Amino acid sequence: MKILFSLLAAAALLSCTAPAETAQELALRFNTPAAAWEETLPLGNGRIGMMPDGGIDKELIVLNDITMWSGSEDPEALNPEALNYLPKIRELLLTGKNGEAQRMMYDHFQCGGLGSSGGKSKDAPYGCFQMLGDLHINYSYPQTEDAGNYVRTLSLNDAVASTVFMKGETTFTREYISSHADDVLAVHVAADKKGSVSFEVSLSRPERATLSVQENTLIMEGQLNDGYDTDKGVRYLTKVQIVNKGGELTAGSNTLAIANADEAVILISTSTDMLDKEYTSTVDSLLEQAKKRSFGKMKQAHIAAYKEKFDRVELWLGEQDNTTPTNERLAGFQTDDDPAFAALYFQYGRYLMISGTDENSLPLNLQGLWANQVQTPWNGDYHLNINVQMNYWPVEVCNLSELHNPLIDFTQSIVPSGEATAQTFYGANGWLAHMMSNPWKFTAPGEHASWGATNTGGAWLCEHLWEHYAFTQDKEYLRTVYPTLAGAAQFFLSSMISEPRNGWLVTAPSSSPENAFYMPGSDDRIFVCMGPTMDVQIVNELFTNVLSAAAILGIEDETTTNIRETLPKLPPMQISPEGYLQEWLEDYKEVDPKHRHVSHLYGLYPSNQISPNTTPELAAAARETLERRGDAGTGWSRAWKINFWARLYDGNRAFKLLKSLLEPTSGSEVNMHRGSGTYANLFCAHPPFQIDGNLGGTAGIAEMLIQSQDGYIQLLPALPDKWPTGSFKGLRVRGGAEAAASWSDNRLSSATIKALNDNTFKVKIPGYATTVKQNGKELTAENGYVSVVLKAGQEAKLEFIP
Template identity: 30%
Template sequence: MNRATKVGFKMTRRSATLFGILLLFATTAVADERYMLQYDAPAKDNLLMKRKGKANGLGYIQTALPMGNGRLGAMFSGGIDTEHLLINDITMWMNAKRGMDEVSQSGTRKVDPDDFSTVRKAYRDGKYGTKPGSMESLSTKYLSSTEPLGNYAPFSDLLISTGHDPAAVRDYRRSLDSRTGLGTVTYSIGDGGFKREFFCSYPHDVVVARYTAANAALNLTIQTTTKHKGSHVAAADNRIVLNGKAMMVQDDIEFMQIVQVDAGDADVATQEDGAIKISNASDVTIYLAGYCDYLPVYPSFKGRDYKADCEKTVSAAAKIGFDSLKEYHVVDVSTAMNRCQLELDFQPSGLTTDKLVSSDGSLELENLYFNYSRYLQLSCSRGAPVPSNLQGLWNADLKPAWNCDYHTDINVQMNYWMVDPANLSESFYPFAQWTKKLAKSGTHTARETFGVKKGWSVGLNGNVFGFTAQNVHGRRNQQGGHWLCQNLFDHYAFTQDRTYLEEIYPTLKGAAEFFVEYLAPWKDGSLVVYPTWSPENTYLSKQHSKLNKQTYGASWDQQLVLNLFTDCIEASTVLGRDEAFRKSLQDMIPKLCPQKIGQHGQLQEWPEDWDNPKDKHRHISHLIALHPGRDISPLTTKELYEAALVTMKHRGDESTGWSTGWKTCFWARLHNGDRAHKIYQFLTSKRAYPNLFDFHPPFQIDGNFGGAAGVCEMLLQSHLRSTDRHAETVSEAAYVAYQRDPQTPKNFVPLVPPEKLADAPYILHLLPALPSAWPDGKIKGLKARGGFEVDLRWAGGRLSQATVRTTTGGVFRLLADNELSPNITLAKGQSYQWSH
């Protein structure tokens, strides 16, 4: 028997703050294995070993522990004789250009309309392969930019030497509490005990380290270095000041770092090489502030008074002091982390995290991985003007893999899939701000390269300087705006923030305007996107080589264009504007190329039936309508669901880290919890480094975020909407975006969304893909579209209790135990309780 009640609840801001502080003390008094990364040895510091020519195997990035406040990042090694903190600033790039005129800053290549017509003709004529005159070669010849993209760059390294002999150390422990963002190192030498504490403060924008000793003295040497040439380091008055430049092709990035040392009454001496030497101390606190001159102002991307900010920030931190800074930091991080907590039922093993990873998987590791991924998200995306990149925030190399840039064919989007479901909506801000800059820059690329007069366009690779041009290779992704906008609108779906919708509407509209003009009729008369590709896959490779990737009307593009047009129609309806533009989108939707089921029963990746059942490619972009989209579902589109199943079986389970994360999401959306769990287990145990960073290889952070998104999808789904309040089943109630073409039964044509979709309540599906390996557990604070928060508890593999809350007020339908509820209306502050 199911019981449901509606409960009112009111809490003032003051009582909420006091409650949060009490909760903090209650939940952090004892270390919780669900949040703790812990080790019995320091990280492998190959960055220091390189200087001795001894670096090999796993190294610093894979074993050191990360901290961050969204803009400023750090990792600590826990080295006994030398502690190494890697410092990063998310806006620090090099090898690119800035400060050009508005058109040039976009990186776009001005293309003669006749040359663009030549490119398109090659597509219509089926000029496959890579030979002269092919789609690939002509796209490279006429469309690709020759402007430098540049790469994300490291900031500095802080080295703290102790003089301790590693062979003399006992009881070593290195840990990171992802619930509080506190890093700790402890060990003993003889009768002396030594402790280090680290954190990266969001409220005060500093990295802080504290060294203490009991029954012993601290003798430390502190120095800072940077990989950037032409830097200058000087020490005076308990400070180390680093001034440097990151080399650009045009207009070098200038930066400063100040390290302030408080050693109490100990002896402090400065050295000519810029180091500080501390003798006979018992307590040493180090405050680090660092900024570069970057500002998100197009096209200059310059202007921050970084020196004044550095001075002001480090002085304020030193005045506040370690204890208060730590208190502010712990409340800040734990408040966000406590909003959503996964608790699977397991007995703690007592294993260190590296041994947990190497033990072939466990519920303990799966629980830790999810909570840690939330910590990583909070640490690398908050408050900054640019989003997390391929490595989140943490990079030690002047030439990082794939530029450590922004790939718009899945990676930057995947970085933000788990933000709202895992209740970290504040982390979305950098993505939205960056995309607005791309939209401004992309108007030039749309016009100059593609001859499109309205709207904006963006290619495969992005940077922090507004680069929206085409990749240097023709086979790369031409368009990414529709996928970026999917993230933008989905954030509104979760938050129901009308002010935010007003802010992003011009970006959504601009992306749609581009495709309205860019879409072109194909041989059958349907409208398709071309030039394009299906990331990053090839077709007819035996006939035309593995680089035969350029195509037309790829399924992923067509699905995303429908998604974009539908979102624009809803946004314009909600905001009450652009009725004529809304009508133009409604008129175009039925003309879009349909989705097709191919000869193997698969969902076709291309408009032609080219799919190879033996293809194990890591990208499965033609299932975007399944996830992160909302238009394929086992509950609403049976034929497309079955075709997606065939595709997933063809592609297999094992892949790179980010692809494994995506497959976890796919199988969850297919309501196969055991298959989703199998892949998530593989991700956590076989695609994780000792510090739980995602193993691509090398490190890419999107796998962490994709895996966490998959956990959310296993436990709660809210992408379907009810347009018929009287229907008693989801298949009857839910809005469907595709229907079978009666003339061609294996084709599914896109449908124009009804006007009532803008007011249609979301269907909150509880435990849609609960794995049998998780028979008992609970999670609190998942977010659902429509502006709701959900707590769940299950036992024996069945839902036992659920609570739905709202801070905005709204209407939803609940799908629990295979029963669809009527519409449920909650006022602001009310909650709804369901029990079995």
């Protein structure tokens, strides 16, 4: 025993100074049942999911389906009177009468109908993402002792949650999976003493649910409101069965019960008719197939399917603490700066991405896949002024490229609606989308111009179409999305106007998302403007990407010609006399200098129009802008700032923002101005929960470790002092490659570049390295870079020698 202890101690000592050879255990861990939904554990397979609370006597499991959407297509959204007022609105803007233009927009230039109903649209045509329902499990035990040794975990390695505790001498175990292989939800209940498993199961939903039991099957079915109280709303069906070993199964009027079993599996099969018109037969066939497998085999197949994606990337920043509860680690991070906890949070974001969407599902909405209400905050929709895009920032760099498909497919699907919106509101060609959308292809301006006027939502989506190509180099894919890119450009080519002072071409009317300013001599809060800086950056990027795509595909047409003529007429980015980047054409005074949106730094991230290397003056202005904005903000705002500081190569400031993002918080009331942070289950608080902060945080950590936006690979560009030793593998770069790296004493020691296609990869040499070797052979440096020529599948192992 002493020899074994000595070996374990030696291994632990070595692990403090060198990355582990095998993947670490990555888990969320709690010693008590969840007291609130924000403490429960999210499981999902990209289509359906659940969140169990791990209750001992009574357990609540919230069920979800990503297609549980009320609403329907809304023909009233196309407001025919809007175009009549557009000339007058523009005339007012051109003469500096923004207040009058804004009032006219409030009255006339907005969507018809109810729009999003102020974010409460579950019974309106716009619709709302909703919870599926609640699964209730009431347990009974032969033991009378209180429960002890309670542990509740979520394994990120396996996508399996568990609840384990003892009553007397009996250990009770529950395991939960949202199967990536069998496409059902499953709860396995067992004990280490025969005949100890007894429970009753029921389903409920706050509204629009019919419950019944037929042939030992618990059934919940219903139809959501299409917004018109007709029979065209989304229909859903959920079936629950129990497969038991030992014991007796009985059925009540709305319950199923098992008594004195050795073990039992609760199987939940569910679907809607939104994407599957044969949804009822789908539910039945999935349930029947799942019943044929033992839980062990089902779990094994699930883990294998999940790990194919999850295991592509590893991040080692130190040994994981797998004994301290996660809520305590979260609180402790504010003082101990535990690097391993940051790595856990990074991988949790990848877990949420894999669990929340798949290649054929809807895009992740504001809450991803998970909701516990029928009226989710802000309808749980797709906000196009950053939020849905932030959801997809990690997919390429974090080696989940195929999970970009739902957003890419959605972008292409809204083009016809966007064309109608362009004609109806602007009399323009091409297509656009404003600041919000839904599965019903809503592209009109929101019902209030203060937030709904932003008209670059569709163009921002197009950035993701290009980024997918930049990372994959798939020319056939690029050919399929080129018409969508070109159509978005055509809208701006045909709708921008010339502003009077410099003759620059600008969007009008528009806004800098949700931020207000004061006109000189007025106390009125103004949102409506011409050519806000974010619009200029997005349009510039869109035009540039269309030209790049056209060159790759050998296309030369009227659109490319017009873009070349128009690009020089766009406004430049302007620096205020006080040193910050201007948010508007004029240097207006902001109503809230600490506003959560920092939209005018779009050019810094996710775009690359501002860089310390290529535009140092603009980078300095971006830094000053961030200093003025401060480090506070809603959850997603803090996540965005991590990425900003990483792009400015300031790893310590990026780490400070990561700590800010990970401040423990509680409460679920909607509040955009209260301090934000992270809930006990590591869900990001807006507040309330929004998944964009999680995924933006994961993207930010990746950005601290690797960047490739300027035509070369830069390893550890924003490594904080707090992460002196570490390694990663599997992160991807533009140009089509995977990268791995190891470092110690905050210095890069080695890296591997694996080509996914034939290409030459330029790698920046760290300032402290005097020699770079590839596979043992010294490389010739040129202006601080080395070039690595690889065929698809080849690897280059690089050493960086001081």
